[in-house]
């Protein structure tokens with residue numbers, strides 16, 4: 045399991061980031077500042093020149109994430125905005141990029157539908173084959189671990205070493221884990237991409253994404269892409285994320301504990317043909333809060349969702365337990381496969397609801 049003490053140091057620093065430097069009368073809560081223009085005297089502030097370049101509330105949320113990631117961080121209005129910025133910053137015409145064939149489908153669609161006309165060549169391989177696939181000739185390898193929706197684990201340190209030996213950059217989509225359950229940069233990855241729409245913001249009320257990286261040249265390009273393509277989030281959305289980040293640690297603790305308690309109950313019930321719950325590998329602080337449960341068919345899955353009082357929704361990481369029937373989106377899974385995102389409900393009541401769902405399924 046990952047070393048959680050240094051992660052806790054980062055959480056502590058993140059929580060005290062504003063309060064440590066307050067003057068008498070300052071607000072404890074981060075102010076929500078909405079302004080497209082800045083006062084520009086003879087000697088202007090270096091980056092607060094115009095709202096598309098920087099915003100104080102967005103920067104405050106970025107600073108919190110930078111502490112958790114221990115890396116320079118830029119926010120985007122969605123996780124896909126972060127993917128697009130990394131692709132535009134790192135790839136050029138003729139470059140090859142490798143993605144998992146069984147990962148989040150929109151990442152592949154971005155490459156094949158949007159970037160292919162600009163000369164970017166996408167290739168894919170199964171996440172399980174990332175450990176052995178030859179990497180020569182790739183400029184960028186993007187993975188998720190655990191993968192979504194199969195929850196396979198890829199060894200980040202081993203893949204980073206192979207990427208670097210082949211001259212490729214490794215970007216890790218860390219959406220499922222968040223920086224509190226997994227630190228791809230510490231494990232040797234070059235870039236973190238994340239959808240903060242999920243657990244990081246955590247209340248199902250905002251879209252947001254971020255890019256973190258310890259290489260200034262790459263981050264300068266990511267920032268240029270954001271400023272010039274115009275993909276900066278609004279201050280209110282950044283403020284919602286900032287608020288979510290302050291409770292991420294405690295929410296994750298409850299969600300992960302609930303998932304750990306539910307996994308054997310689901311696995312052992314006759315209504316569930318198979319259950320995926322990753323074993324926390326050395327690179328993860330915990331196995332997380334996502335479960336993949338296969339019911340007999342679509343109808344059985346739907347009966348479970350209703351009787352267990354899970355929210356039927358795509359996306360994950362919110363405070364309410366939710367379920368997504370992934371075949372609906374074209375993932376290569378059976379019609380009865382549900383990705384379950386376990387929420388913050390009190391454990392005894394949640395277990396009772398899940399037992400009701402299993403009996404109904």
Ligand SMILES: Cc1ncc(COP(=O)(O)O)c(C=O)c1O
Nearest residue numbers: 122123124148192219239241252
């Ligand atoms: C693993 C993963 N990465 C990226 C994204 C994209 O994030 P967003 O919806 O915030 O653009 C998602 C969304 O479901 C996701 O599951």
